Amino acid sequence: MPVTSDRAFFADLGDRWLERGRKRLQSADLTPHAEIFGVVEEMADGIARISGLPDVRLNEQLRFEGGETGLALTLDADSISAVLLDDAVRIEAGMRVSGTGEVVRVPVGEGLLGRVVDPLGRPLDDGPPIAETDTLPVERPAPAIIERDLVSSPVETGVLVVDALFALGRGQRELIIGDRATGKTSVALDAIINQKHSDMVCVYVAVGQRASAIDRAIEAVRTHGAPERCIFVVASAAEASGLQWLAPFAGFTMAEYFRDKGQHALIVIDDLTRHAATHRELALLTREPPGREAYPGDIFYLHARLLERAARLSPELGGGSLTALPIAETDAGNLSAYIPTNLISITDGQIVLDSRLFAANQRPAVDVGLSVSRVGGKAQKRALRQVSGRIRLDYAQFLELEMFTRLGGVSDPRFKATLTRGERIRAVLAQTRFSPMRQADQVALLAALNAGVLDAIEPEAIAALRPRIGSVLDASADDLVAAIEDNEKLDDAALERLVDLVRSLTGTGHG
Structure with missing residues (x-):
C-alpha cells in the first residue's frame, strides 16, 4: 500500500511539473532579438576604450556588463573612449558594453531638497531613497535671447561689501575668484x-574638493541657513573623474527645474578651476590635441555653454x-591665466579676493x-543705492592716499579727514563669516557712515x-524697514531718522 501511494504521488508531481513546463514554453518569446x-579593448585611468557600437552618439550613456555606467566622451573612427561614472575596479578588457540610447539624466524635483547627492542623483547622506518626480538630461540648451528678461530684482547676499x-541681480552670473x-x-x-x-532655492556643487572641506560647507549651511531648501551635489576629489566632470551640469539641471516652474534658484559651483583640470585630464587621456596651458580647445565652450544656462x-x-x-582659483593673483580670463569674459562681473587683504585680516x-x-x-534696491553711491570712490581715494602716507605723517586736515573716513569705511566693509546683514541694517549703517557719525568712534567699535x-530699527523704525524692503526711495527726513538711531547707539550725541 505505501509503495502504490508513493508512485501515485510522484506521478502527480511529474504531471504538474510537465504542465508548468508546457505553460512556460507557450509563453516564452522565441522570436529572434x-x-x-x-x-x-583597454581600461586605464578611468577611461575605457571600446570597439563596436557603431550607432553610439556623443555623450550617450553606456552600460557595462557588471552594471557600471559610462559616458561616450569621444568617438573615433574605430573606437569609443568612454569615461567611467562608477568604480572601475571590476571593469576589464573583454567585457561587453551596450548603449542605452539616452544621454545622462538626473532626478529633479522637490524630493532633492535638503539632501546630499552625487551628480547622478544618488543619495550620499543617511536619508531615505530619493523620491524623484522626474528626470532631465544633464546637458540642456540655454534659454534663447527672446526667452530672457531684464535682470531687475536683487540677490541679497547679506555681505555688505557685495550688496x-x-x-547681484537674479539671473546674473558673478564669478568669485582669488588665490587659494x-x-x-x-x-x-x-x-x-x-x-x-527669501524664496530662493540654493544648489551647492562641490567639484574636486577635499571631503573635509565639503563637510564643513554643508555643516555651515545646516547650522546657519535653511538646508531644507538646499541641494548639495558632491563630487569630491576621491570620486571618479567622470563624476567630477558631470557635477556642474547635473547641478544646473537640478536648479533649472525650479527656474522653469517660475521660482528662483541660486547655484554655487566650487570650483570651475578644478573642473577645468578634470576636463584637461580626460581630454589628454582620450588623446585630444592640447592647446594653451595643455587645455583642449573646447574648454571655453565647455564653461560658456554651462554658465549661459x-x-x-x-x-x-x-x-x-x-x-x-561660479568660483575660480588663481595662482599668485594672476587674473590673466587661461581659465580666469575665460571665466571673466563669460560672466557678468567678478568678485576678486586678495591674499594680501586676507593676510591683513x-x-x-x-x-x-x-x-x-x-x-x-x-537691480539694487533704491535706498541702498542712495547711501552707497560715493563709498567706492572714497575708499579708492583712501587706499591711494594710505599708500603715500606710509613713509611719513600727514599734516593737512583734509588728508587727515580722508584717512579717518577711509579707516571707517574699511571697518564697515569688514564682516565675520555667517553673520549676514539684512538690507535695512546695511542702509542705516551706510547712512551713518556718510553723515560722519562713525568718524567719532574707533574703527574697532564698529564691529x-x-x-x-537690527533690534533698534525694529523697535523704533519698523516703517522704514518695510519701506526699504518694498524698494521705496527714502527722503532726507527718513535718512536722518536712520542716522539718529545709529548715533544713539554710538553714544556720541548730536554734533
Whole structure:
C-alpha cells in the first residue's frame, strides 16, 4: 500500500511539473532579438576604450556588463573612449558594453531638497531613497535671447561689501575668484545662508574638493541657513573623474527645474578651476590635441555653454530665474591665466579676493579696485543705492592716499579727514563669516557712515555696533524697514531718522 501511494504521488508531481513546463514554453518569446554590443579593448585611468557600437552618439550613456555606467566622451573612427561614472575596479578588457540610447539624466524635483547627492542623483547622506518626480538630461540648451528678461530684482547676499558695491541681480552670473584660502567659498556660503528668509532655492556643487572641506560647507549651511531648501551635489576629489566632470551640469539641471516652474534658484559651483583640470585630464587621456596651458580647445565652450544656462526667464515663461556664482582659483593673483580670463569674459562681473587683504585680516578680502558687477547695480534696491553711491570712490581715494602716507605723517586736515573716513569705511566693509546683514541694517549703517557719525568712534567699535542695529530699527523704525524692503526711495527726513538711531547707539550725541 505505501509503495502504490508513493508512485501515485510522484506521478502527480511529474504531471504538474510537465504542465508548468508546457505553460512556460507557450509563453516564452522565441522570436529572434538583435543585440548590439561592444567590447572593452583597454581600461586605464578611468577611461575605457571600446570597439563596436557603431550607432553610439556623443555623450550617450553606456552600460557595462557588471552594471557600471559610462559616458561616450569621444568617438573615433574605430573606437569609443568612454569615461567611467562608477568604480572601475571590476571593469576589464573583454567585457561587453551596450548603449542605452539616452544621454545622462538626473532626478529633479522637490524630493532633492535638503539632501546630499552625487551628480547622478544618488543619495550620499543617511536619508531615505530619493523620491524623484522626474528626470532631465544633464546637458540642456540655454534659454534663447527672446526667452530672457531684464535682470531687475536683487540677490541679497547679506555681505555688505557685495550688496553695496557689487550688487547681484537674479539671473546674473558673478564669478568669485582669488588665490587659494582667501575666503571664496565663505562668500558663496554667506550668500546661500542669507536666503534663509527669501524664496530662493540654493544648489551647492562641490567639484574636486577635499571631503573635509565639503563637510564643513554643508555643516555651515545646516547650522546657519535653511538646508531644507538646499541641494548639495558632491563630487569630491576621491570620486571618479567622470563624476567630477558631470557635477556642474547635473547641478544646473537640478536648479533649472525650479527656474522653469517660475521660482528662483541660486547655484554655487566650487570650483570651475578644478573642473577645468578634470576636463584637461580626460581630454589628454582620450588623446585630444592640447592647446594653451595643455587645455583642449573646447574648454571655453565647455564653461560658456554651462554658465549661459543661468538667466531670468520672461514673464511668458513664468518669470523664474537662475543665478550662478561660479568660483575660480588663481595662482599668485594672476587674473590673466587661461581659465580666469575665460571665466571673466563669460560672466557678468567678478568678485576678486586678495591674499594680501586676507593676510591683513580684512574679511571678506574683496579687492574693490578689481571687482565689478556689470548687471546687478540696476537691480539694487533704491535706498541702498542712495547711501552707497560715493563709498567706492572714497575708499579708492583712501587706499591711494594710505599708500603715500606710509613713509611719513600727514599734516593737512583734509588728508587727515580722508584717512579717518577711509579707516571707517574699511571697518564697515569688514564682516565675520555667517553673520549676514539684512538690507535695512546695511542702509542705516551706510547712512551713518556718510553723515560722519562713525568718524567719532574707533574703527574697532564698529564691529560691536553692527549686530545692535537690527533690534533698534525694529523697535523704533519698523516703517522704514518695510519701506526699504518694498524698494521705496527714502527722503532726507527718513535718512536722518536712520542716522539718529545709529548715533544713539554710538553714544556720541548730536554734533
